[in-house]
Amino acid sequence: xxxxxxxxxxxxxxxxxxxxxxxxxxxxxxxxxxxxxxxxxxxxxxxxxxxxxxxxxxxxxxxxxxxxxxxxxxxxxxxxxxxxxxxxxxxxxxxxxxxxxxxxxxxxx
Amino acid sequence: xxxxxxxxxxxxxxxxxxxxxxxxxxxxxxxxxxxxxxxxxxxxxxxxxxxxxxxxxxxxxxxxxxxxxxxxxxxxxxxxxxxxxxxxxxxxxxxxxxxxxxxxxxxxxxxxxxxx
Amino acid sequence: xxxxxxxxxxxxxxxxxxxxxxxxxxxxxxxxxxxxxxxxxxxxxxxxxxxxxxxxxxxxxxxxxxxxxxxxxxxxxxxxxxxxxxxxxxxxxxxxxxxxxxxxxxxxxxxxxxxxxxxxxxxxxxxxxxxxxxxxxxxxxxxxxxxxxxxxxxxxxxxxxxxxxxxxxxxxxxxxxxxxxxxxxxxxxxxxxxxxxxxxxxxxxxxxxxxxxxxxxxxxxxxxxxxxxxxxxxxxxxxxxxxxxxxxxxxxxxxxxxxx
Numbered sequence: 001x002x003x004x005x006x007x008x009x010x011x012x013x014x015x016x017x018x019x020x021x022x023x024x025x026x027x028x029x030x031x032x033x034x035x036x037x038x039x040x041x042x043x044x045x046x047x048x049x050x051x052x053x054x055x056x057x058x059x060x061x062x063x064x065x066x067x068x069x070x071x072x073x074x075x076x077x078x079x080x081x082x083x084x085x086x087x088x089x090x091x092x093x094x095x096x097x098x099x100x101x102x103x104x105x106x107x108x109x
Numbered sequence: 110x111x112x113x114x115x116x117x118x119x120x121x122x123x124x125x126x127x128x129x130x131x132x133x134x135x136x137x138x139x140x141x142x143x144x145x146x147x148x149x150x151x152x153x154x155x156x157x158x159x160x161x162x163x164x165x166x167x168x169x170x171x172x173x174x175x176x177x178x179x180x181x182x183x184x185x186x187x188x189x190x191x192x193x194x195x196x197x198x199x200x201x202x203x204x205x206x207x208x209x210x211x212x213x214x215x216x217x218x219x220x221x222x223x224x225x
Numbered sequence: 226x227x228x229x230x231x232x233x234x235x236x237x238x239x240x241x242x243x244x245x246x247x248x249x250x251x252x253x254x255x256x257x258x259x260x261x262x263x264x265x266x267x268x269x270x271x272x273x274x275x276x277x278x279x280x281x282x283x284x285x286x287x288x289x290x291x292x293x294x295x296x297x298x299x300x301x302x303x304x305x306x307x308x309x310x311x312x313x314x315x316x317x318x319x320x321x322x323x324x325x326x327x328x329x330x331x332x333x334x335x336x337x338x339x340x341x342x343x344x345x346x347x348x349x350x351x352x353x354x355x356x357x358x359x360x361x362x363x364x365x366x367x368x369x370x371x372x373x374x375x376x377x378x379x380x381x382x383x384x385x386x387x388x389x390x391x392x393x394x395x396x397x398x399x400x401x402x403x404x405x406x407x408x409x410x411x412x413x414x415x416x417x418x419x420x421x422x423x424x425x426x427x428x429x430x431x432x433x434x435x436x437x438x439x440x441x442x443x444x445x446x447x448x449x450x451x452x453x454x455x456x457x458x459x460x461x462x463x464x465x466x467x468x469x470x471x472x473x474x475x476x477x478x479x480x481x482x483x484x485x
Contacts (some may be wrong), residue, residue, distance in 0.1 A: 004460075005436040008187070011180050018177065033154055056186035062130045069123055072435070074396035080430070094134070097141055104143040111327055111389045112301060115439035119391055186438055192454050195440050 005066050011060035017054040034105070042105035055098040063087040114199040122179050126170040132169060162192035163217050174206040233319045236260040236311055238269050240281065241324040243331050251331065253322070254278075258311075266306035266314065266323065267295055270335075273408035283335035290447065293383030297335055298324040302447040303385035326388035341397040342387050349400060349408040349423065356418040360481035364416050367484045377410035377455060379448050386442035386452055392435050400427070401434040402442035409455035412462060415480060420462075421470035428463040 024041065025032070041047040067087050071077045110116065142153040164174075181204040185191060191198065235257045241250040251385045256277050267285055274281045286292040290308040297306050299314050300322055315320045319320045329337040386402040387393055393401055401409075408427055427433050433456050442452040462469050 005464075008184065011184065015177065015181070018173070031158055034143065034150045060131060062133050065126050066130050069127060071430070072392060072395050072437075074398055077396060077398060094137055097136050097144075101137070101141045101143050104146075111303070111394075111441050111445075113439070113441055113444050115441055115444070119437055119439045122395055183438055187457060187460075190441070190454065192443065192451060195443075197432065 006060055007061045010057040010064070013053075013057040014061055017057060019049070020050065021054060024033070038105045038107055040100065043107050048102055051102045052099055055095060055102070057096065059091050059098075061092050063091050114196050118179055118182075118199050118202070121175060125176040128172055129176060130170075160221055163221055167210070167214045167217055170217075171206070171210040174209040174213075177204070178202040178206045178209075232262060232312065233260060233315075235319070236264075236269065236315055237318070237320040238266075238273065238311075239320060240270075240273070240335070241322075242281070242334050243325075244280075244333060245331075245386060251324075260311060260319070262310075264311045266297075266309050266311050266321065267313050269321075270306065270323070281335075282333045288334065291381055293381035294389075296326055296352055296383040296385040297449070298327055298388075303327075303389045305383060305385070305447040308447065314382055327385055327438050328388050328390075328394040329384075337384075337388070339384055342401065342403065345399075345401045345404045346382070346398075346407065349389040349404045349411075349426070350419075351404070351407045351411065354410060354419045356416065356477045356480065358477070358481065364480050365482060366415055366480075369421055370413075370415050373409055373413050376451050377406045377413075380410075380450055381448060383447060385432050385445040385447055386450075389441040389445035391439050391441060393438060396435075398431045400432050402436075402456070405433065405436070405459060406450065406452045406455045409459055411458065415473070415476050417473075418477065420473050424459070424463045424466045424469070427459055428466070433460045433463060461479060 042051070064087070067080075068085055071080045076083070083095055139153055139157055140150075143150040179199075179202045182198050185198065186195070230413070238256045239253050241251045242254045256269075256273045257273045258264075258277075265361050267288065270281065270283055270285075271345065274283075283295070283297070285295040285307060288307045293305075296303055296305045299306065299309065300316075303326060305393045306323070310391050311321065317475050324333065325331050325335045326338045329339060329341075331410045338424070364372065380403065382403060384403065386406075390399075390402055408423055412423050412427075417423075429431050436453070437455060438457075440453055443450075446452070
């Protein structure tokens, strides 16, 4: 079924993207502000593309995962169409908002 | 409860997974403050980079590391015939996750102590 | 054979009792049974029923691990009590705890309602669907093809895997390891004419993708079968269902001829 494949594909993608994310964002002294983010990475369109792809896969993985966790419960599975709809809406909303956020990191700062 | 290493990994995977979904949406909202400009972003970030949040980030690293390496273990099970080694693979995933959590935890605590 | 630990002469068997007429919830009752080196857990249950409490209810039939009636939960593990020596399961205080198979409705004492188990079994059409060109004498199946089925064909339908499965604990809509193993047997059988149809049903939301690779079915199986590997195989086949159907149709053209 498609959800299973979506989860595995996004899982493999996340191993790559999360590795990048941890390596470039999170190291001592662990302090970031708007300026450092823009100067170090997000003024470059390549980093914007990488971050948008990361956002896409992380939302896919989170929402398919939450859907599977919930529909594994027999009583909840009755509402699986509602849940699927909610996951799609939440995914689109999160993706638009997150992309807007990534695009908001613009020079000059 | 039918207890086994598989059961423990399943419960931990689901628990960390649900926790990470909640964290993800909080994370998106926090970083989303950038849409209101640099000042709003820096003000929000000041709050979530406080010592309390740093300590909680160690738990976050643990959850991410466990979920990731348990996921790697599952991918290996899916694509290779290694079911005979299921117990040792669970312990290996757990050990690798613990290792990364320890490194992350030590780095965070060091930063807290020496850069504060 | 000299034994450094002399065997205790009696064992304490703790049995979960439940009588739907009187009890609101199950309770544990202790019995003292005589112990020898070759007492099985089923022997202990027989002793209790014959000598101590005739109202104890449990299923058993063949006493040599082939009928699949006596699967129970002993010290938290599902097993066939007829083939398990009592000494193997005793703790330091010579105690053992016997409960009915978990996650299934209890009818009485150690007897559980296995309706969902059999419903899911029927759902996968566990019988062979033969091709149109049935030979007069026999099908010719290669040794490799038989070898591939070996994992699935010795299942005795005892329900140990089904009731150990954590997914079954959460939803009875899942087909379950026992039925998926049987489906694996039929899908991989070169004589079966409808592998595509079978895979289409297994591909749905209640089928192979509900398995979360917890491995409890492997741990529980008294015949050392491997339902998880069967489910992994079915997942891969379900993804190339059409190609597999074509392959099967091609194979069945030569199924009555001698194997090269």
